[in-house]
Amino acid sequence: xxxxxxxxxxxxxxxxxxxxxxxxxxxxxxxxxxxxxxxxxxxxxxxxxxxxxxxxxxxxxxxxxxxxxxxxxxxxxxxxxxxxxxxxxxxxxxxxxxxxxxxxxxxxxxxxxxxxxxxxxxxxxxxxxxxxxxxxxxxxxxxxxxxxxxxxxxxxxxxxxxxxxxxxxxxxxxxxxxxxxxxxxxxxxxxxxxxxxxxxxxxxxxxxxxxxxxxxxxxxxxxxxxxxxxxxxxxxxxxxxxxxxxxxxxxxxxxxxxxxxxxxxxxxxxxxxxxxxxxxxxxxxxxxxxxxxxxxxxxxxxxxxxxxxxxxxxxxxxxxxxxxxxxxxxxxxxxxxxxx
Amino acid sequence: xxxxxxxxxxxxxxxxxxxxxxxxxxxxxxxxxxxxxxxxxxxxxxxxxxxxxxxxxxxxxxxxxxxxxxxxxxxxxxxxxxxxxxxxxxxxxxxxxxxxxxxxxxxxxxxxxxxxxxxxxxxxxxxxxxxxxxxxxxxxxxxxxxxxxxxxxxxxxxxxxxxxxxxxxxxxxxxxxxxxxxxxxxxxxxxxxxxxxxxxxxxxxxxxxxxxxxxxxxxxxxxxxxxxxxxxxxxxxxxxxxxxxxxxxxxxxxxxxxxxxxxxxxxxxxxxxxxxxxxxxxxxxxxxxxxxxxxxxxxxxxxxxxxxxxxxxxxxxxxxxxxxxxxxxxxxxxxxxxxx
DNA sequence: CTGAAAGCGCTTACAG
DNA sequence: CTGAAAGCGCTTACAG
Numbered sequence: 001x002x003x004x005x006x007x008x009x010x011x012x013x014x015x016x017x018x019x020x021x022x023x024x025x026x027x028x029x030x031x032x033x034x035x036x037x038x039x040x041x042x043x044x045x046x047x048x049x050x051x052x053x054x055x056x057x058x059x060x061x062x063x064x065x066x067x068x069x070x071x072x073x074x075x076x077x078x079x080x081x082x083x084x085x086x087x088x089x090x091x092x093x094x095x096x097x098x099x100x101x102x103x104x105x106x107x108x109x110x111x112x113x114x115x116x117x118x119x120x121x122x123x124x125x126x127x128x129x130x131x132x133x134x135x136x137x138x139x140x141x142x143x144x145x146x147x148x149x150x151x152x153x154x155x156x157x158x159x160x161x162x163x164x165x166x167x168x169x170x171x172x173x174x175x176x177x178x179x180x181x182x183x184x185x186x187x188x189x190x191x192x193x194x195x196x197x198x199x200x201x202x203x204x205x206x207x208x209x210x211x212x213x214x215x216x217x218x219x220x221x222x223x224x225x226x227x228x229x230x231x232x233x234x235x236x237x238x239x240x241x242x243x244x245x246x247x248x249x250x251x252x253x254x255x256x257x258x259x260x261x262x263x264x265x266x267x268x269x270x271x272x273x274x275x276x277x278x279x280x281x282x283x284x285x286x287x288x289x290x291x292x293x294x295x296x297x298x299x300x301x302x303x304x305x306x307x308x309x310x311x312x313x314x315x316x317x318x319x320x321x322x323x324x325x326x327x328x329x330x331x332x333x334x335x336x337x338x339x340x
Numbered sequence: 341x342x343x344x345x346x347x348x349x350x351x352x353x354x355x356x357x358x359x360x361x362x363x364x365x366x367x368x369x370x371x372x373x374x375x376x377x378x379x380x381x382x383x384x385x386x387x388x389x390x391x392x393x394x395x396x397x398x399x400x401x402x403x404x405x406x407x408x409x410x411x412x413x414x415x416x417x418x419x420x421x422x423x424x425x426x427x428x429x430x431x432x433x434x435x436x437x438x439x440x441x442x443x444x445x446x447x448x449x450x451x452x453x454x455x456x457x458x459x460x461x462x463x464x465x466x467x468x469x470x471x472x473x474x475x476x477x478x479x480x481x482x483x484x485x486x487x488x489x490x491x492x493x494x495x496x497x498x499x500x501x502x503x504x505x506x507x508x509x510x511x512x513x514x515x516x517x518x519x520x521x522x523x524x525x526x527x528x529x530x531x532x533x534x535x536x537x538x539x540x541x542x543x544x545x546x547x548x549x550x551x552x553x554x555x556x557x558x559x560x561x562x563x564x565x566x567x568x569x570x571x572x573x574x575x576x577x578x579x580x581x582x583x584x585x586x587x588x589x590x591x592x593x594x595x596x597x598x599x600x601x602x603x604x605x606x607x608x609x610x611x612x613x614x615x616x617x618x619x620x621x622x623x624x625x626x627x628x629x630x631x632x633x634x635x636x637x638x639x640x641x642x643x644x645x646x647x648x649x650x651x652x653x654x655x656x657x658x659x660x661x662x663x664x665x666x667x668x669x670x671x672x673x674x675x676x677x678x679x680x
Numbered sequence: 681c682t683g684a685a686a687g688c689g690c691t692t693a694c695a696g
Numbered sequence: 697c698t699g700a701a702a703g704c705g706c707t708t709a710c711a712g
Contacts, residue, residue, distance in 0.1 A: 113389070288599070288604075360691095361700080
């Protein structure tokens with residue numbers, strides 16, 4: 001064979017003295033092949049370094065064996081966890097993962113179908129906020145294009161979902177802070193286009209209400225889920241006389257940002273200020289002090305969302321909803337309220 | 341058309357009253373189509389939501405339009421930069437990116453060809469340490485499989501490379517620390533299977549020698565390019581009476597780890613200890629104090645490596661070597677040597 | 681248990 | 697400027 005020329009099913013069939021159909025059967029673990037024939041074919045194939053051509057298989061089967069992972073780009077840690085989870089499920093499968101980072105899900109919503117079509121994807125995993133974008137969902141449904149959603153909050157009827165209870169998680173963290181004696185607690189919200197942002201405010205508010213505390217609107221600062229936005233929002237909350245004694249940021253990147261703001265302002269954490277995050281991404285263990293956070297099972301959600309997508313593509317039944325448990329992880333960035 | 345059924349070239353040809361060959365010409369910007377015919381075809385195609393099927397194109401052209409990005413998993417920041425660079429070059433192209441993270445390049449070296457073949461990749465971008473793995477290079481060469489390398493240090497003859505001068509960069513950082521008055525400088529080495537690790541030690545040693553300083557072997561601690569290994573190595577260097585006044589870690593993740601070790605030991609940075617990193621990855625701006633580092637153009641290297649790979653695949657000439665400039669970025673983690 | 685034929689949706693190489 | 701034929705490397709649907 002010439003340099004770079006791959007053996008084909010015809011080469012194997014010829015050398016093994018069988019039809020191409022038999023070779024096909026062997027490589028697809030189809031029944032009705034004598035053990036001896038199978039062995040012989042396998043041996044010849046190995047000698048020829050034969051591997052079935054996925055592209056040809058794809059053309060016949062009208063599929064590409066390509067799965068898309070669609071995400072905006074909030075934090076590298078989150079993205080890498082997402083990829084790891086999806087890849088973990090795909091390991092050993094014929095399917096491969098195409099990464100589809102976009103600047104803004106909203107900006108490409110209109111072109112989502114042409115986009116997935118021209119990339120020849122078989123299906124797509126949607127992450128927040130795309131998993132709740134009405135245009136994206138509508139277009140995909142119209143086209144009958146297979147998709148699954150991670151952490152959506154709307155339209156529960158349209159297909160499998162992987163969620164974690166944002167409201168309960170945010171409530172748990174807030175209760176934890178209240179339990180440490182905090183009464184003035186600030187929150188840094190995430191990107192307003194992510195429905196999780198509102199859910200986490202809801203949990204926050206519920207815990208405050210249950211403890212008889214008022215929700216002061218000026219103690220809620222707007223962030224974007226990025227580190228930089230956390231620095232900014234942190235400064236805004238801290239640069240005043242009646243500053244909060246604790247800040248609960250809606251993800252770890254923003255919590256790290258708030259921590260940076262505190263450092264820059266010379267405020268000791270946790271002695272003078274408690275900071276809590278959300279996600280349990282790598283960043284929470286990298287900054288000092290290490291950040292108390294909610295472990296959100298991003299890896300697990302991505303893994304089981306991918307599993308559900310494969311089930312759809314292969315016509316297997318799949319659970320419509322998986323609710324992944326969260327856990328509160330107390331670390332060094334939170335402590336009892338400072339003496340007044 | 342039924343749900344999910346895509347229009348094909350035949351559908352467009354029929355409705356536009358031309359041959360499929362003409363439709364093909366239009367979508368490939370081939371010459372010899374009357375402007376009027378072209379317009380008509382385009383209009384009909386748009387009405388049918390037609391997109392050429394890449395899988396079919398791939399079968400005919402004996403290619404998949406799939407590029408693999410092969411990497412070990414040292415730091416999320418590095419990985420995301422790599423992906424961003426490659427994706428940036430691929431934007432608007434027919435090619436798509438497959439991510440191929442592996443636990444250890446060495447462990448899969450033997451199976452690299454079957455691996456890329458069964459994933460049906462057209463070519464692959466190799467990152468350290470795979471870009472210097474002799475088995476991987478040999479197998480790929482034998483098979484005539486297209487690849488480009490990021491930051492290799494060996495076998496300059498075997499194809500396009502994108503490098504940055506590790507020796508000079510490490511030397512520059514060391515000279516900077518010496519300029520601040522440091523005389524006892526520790527180094528945290530990266531994974532020994534990465535040739536860059538040795539190159540950076542070389543630059544470190546050269547700067548020390550030029551300043552008439554001895555290279556104390558016990559001031560070189562072994563790390564793995566991970567945050568955790570940096571914590572460990574940092575502790576090892578700091579937990580002694582004659583500890584160094586500065587630590588130069590071979591990447592930012594390990595520098596952040598050393599910083600964590602210093603925090604845990606109650607050593608103030610930079611007042612009591614200077615810490616420098618390498619890469620200028622996101623982590624360097626996220627920890628406190630922000631880390632002085634070498635900006636390594638990972639994004640640019642990935643981008644131009646991908647560009648070179650496309651050139652190979654499309655038989656265009658491409659530069660055999662691109663040397664990307666580094667820059668030293670002084671931030672808050674380094675300062676003058678503490679008074680003895 | 682095995683195989684010959686047809687076809688997946690395109691492009692390449694010719695012909696006009 | 698346009699098109700009919702052949703073929704890329706497989707699998708599906710039949711036939712034996």
